[in-house]
Amino acid sequence: MTPIEHAEAIEHKSRERAAALKNAFLMFPRVEHAYTEIRNLHRMGVPGPRAECIVLYGQSGAGKSHILKFYLGEHPTRRVPITDGRDPTKSGTRLQDEVVMVEAPSPASRRALIDRIQRAMQPEPLPIRLTLGERRERLVEMLQKAGTRLLIIDEFQHLIDHRSKRVILEASDLVKSLLNAAVCPIVLSGTPEILKILEADSQLRSRVYSIPSITPFDWDDPSDQEQFLGYLVEAEACLKFEKTSSLSEPDCARRIHMVSGGLIGETQRLVSAAAEIATRADLPCISNECLALAVDRAWLQHKGKQGNPFRQVSVPARQVEYR
Numbered sequence: 139m140t141p142i143e144h145a146e147a148i149e150h151k152s153r154e155r156a157a158a159l160k161n162a163f164l165m166f167p168r169v170e171h172a173y174t175e176i177r178n179l180h181r182m183g184v185p186g187p188r189a190e191c192i193v194l195y196g197q198s199g200a201g202k203s204h205i206l207k208f209y210l211g212e213h214p215t216r217r218v219p220i221t222d223g224r225d226p227t228k229s230g231t232r233l234q235d236e237v238v239m240v241e242a243p244s245p246a247s248r249r250a251l252i253d254r255i256q257r258a259m260q261p262e263p264l265p266i267r268l269t270l271g272e273r274r275e276r277l278v279e280m281l282q283k284a285g286t287r288l289l290i291i292d293e294f295q296h297l298i299d300h301r302s303k304r305v306i307l308e309a310s311d312l313v314k315s316l317l318n319a320a321v322c323p324i325v326l327s328g329t330p331e332i333l334k335i336l337e338a339d340s341q342l343r344s345r346v347y348s349i350p351s352i353t354p355f356d357w358d359d360p361s362d363q364e365q366f367l368g369y370l371v372e373a374e375a376c377l378k379f380e381k382t383s384s385l386s387e388p389d390c391a392r393r394i395h396m397v398s399g400g401l402i403g404e405t406q407r408l409v410s411a412a413a414e415i416a417t418r419a420d421l422p423c424i425s426n427e428c429l430a431l432a433v434d435r436a437w438l439q440h441k442g443k444q445g446n447p448f449r450q451v452s453v454p455a456r457q458v459e460y461r
Contacts, residue, residue, distance in 0.1 A: 152417045156410055158376040163201065163406045164208060166369050172350040173205050179323045179347050180237070180288045189317045190345050191324040195332055196352035201403025202327050206239060206290050213237040213288075235259055238281070239290035242328075246296040248312045252277050255291075259284055274312070278319045287322050294335075295328035303338055310339040317345055354400035357392065366400065367391055373409050374424075379416070383424035385409065390426070393447035397433055411436055 139147070164173055172194055179192050196202050213236045240258045243250045252273045256264055259280050264273055281289065297309040313335075316324060326332060336343045355366040370386040377383075384390055398404035409424075411432035416424045430448035447453050 148418060148420065152414055155377050155413050155417060158378070159373055159406060159410050159413065160204075160208065162369075162372045162376045163204065163402065166372070166402060167365070168352055168402060169201060169205060172202075172352060173209065175348045175350045176205070176209055176288075176325055179325070182323070182347075183287060184320045184322065187320060188345060189320050189323045190347040191313065191317060191326055191342075192347050193332060193336065193349045194325060194327040194351070195330050195349070197354060197399075197401060198329060199399070199401040199404040199407075200352040200354070201401070201406065202352060203241075203292055204403055204406070206292055206325070206327060210237050210239045210290065234285040236285060237288045237290065238284070238286050239292065241292045242294050242296040244293070244296040248297075248308060249273060251291070251297065251312070255289070256280060259286075274315055278316070278321055281319075281321045288325065289316070289322055290325040290327065292327045294326045295331040298331060298334050306334055306338045310335050310342045314339075314342055314345070323347070352402065355395070355402070357395050357400060362400070366395060366405075369402065369405065370394065370409070373406070377409075377413050377424075379413075379424065380422040383416075385424065389453075390429075393453055394429070396447045396453060397437055408432055408437070 163169060175192055176194070179190065182190075194202055194205075215235050238255065238258055240251075240254045243254055249270055252270075253264060256273075256277055264276055268276065294309075298306045313324060313326065326335075333349075336346065336349075355362040357363055357366070367386045367388075370391055374383050374385045385394065394405060394408060397408055408429070412424045412428040415428045415431050419428075421428070426448055430446055433446045433448055
C-alpha cells in the first residue's frame with residue numbers, strides 16, 4: 139500500500155467510525171425517544187384544523203441540534219413530479235422542502251425569524267416594505283408551495299431569553315399563527331428557557347403534541363450511572379477497534395463524565411474526537427492519551443476548571459462540576 143493509499147484508507151476508516159458512533163448516539167433511549175416523537179409528529183401531519191408542535195429542550199450540549207440535523211439529513215430537498223390532468227403539457231417537477239430547519243437568530247425578533255425561515259427556502263429576500271403580517275402570509279405561502287411537512291426552529295430560546303412577558307407572548311403569537319395556518323407541524327428546540335413560552339400562553343400549551351427532554355446523567359444516581367456506562371459500551375462496540383478501549387471501565391467512564399457533565403451530546407463529541415485521534419494515529423484502540431488530547435483540544439482551553447481529568451492520577455469518586 140502506498141503512502142497515499144494508506145492515508146485514504148485511514149480517512150475512510152475515520153469517516154466510518156464517526157458515522158457508526160452517530161448511529162449509536164441516535165439509538166440511545168434518551169435520544170431515541172425525542173427522535174421518535176419528532177418522527178411521529180411529522181408523519182401525523184395536520185389531522186385537524188390546526189397543526190401541533192413539539193417542544194424539545196435540554197442543556198447546551200445535550201445533543202438536541204445533533205438529532206435535528208440528522209433528521210433534516212434524512213429528508214433532503216428533492217424534486218417531485220407535478221401532474222396536470224387537464225393539460226399534460228404543464229406536468230413536470232418541482233423542488234420539495236419536506237423538512238425545513240433554521241436556527242433562531244440572535245438577537246432575535248419575529249421579523250428576523252420569519253426572514254431566516256424564508257431564506258432557508260429561497261435566496262431572494264422579502265421586500266423590506268412588507269409589514270410583519272404580510273411577511274408571515276408570504277412565509278405561509280412559501281411553505282405551502284414547497285410542500286413542507288415539518289418546520290424545525292432550533293435555539294428558540296433566543297426569542298425569549300431574559301425577555302419580558304410581552305415579548306414572550308409575541309413569540310408565542312407567531313408560533314400560534316403558523317400553527318393556525320395548518321401548513322405543517324412545528325418543532326421548537328432549545329434550552330429549558332423555552333418552557334417559559336408554555337408557562338405564559340395556555341393556548342399554545344394546548345397545541346403541544348409532546349415535550350421531550352434530554353437530561354444529563356447523574357453519576358451519583360446508580361440507575362443513571364448504569365445507563366451512562368451502557369452507552370459507552372455501545373459506543374465502543376460500534377467503533378470496532380482492534381483492541382478494547384475500556385471506555386466503560388468505572389475509572390475511565392468517571393473521567394469522561396467529568397468532562398461531558400453527563401450530557402449525552404458532549405459525551406458523544408468527546409468519544410468521537412478521541413476515536414478520530416486514535417484512528418489517524420493508526421492505534422489499535424482509544425488510549426488514555428487520545429482522550430487527554432481530545433480534551434486539550436476542544437474542552438480544556440474553554441471550560442476546564444480543575445485540570446484535564448485524563449492527566450490526573452486520581453479523580454473524585456462522586457460527581458463534581460468540571461465543565
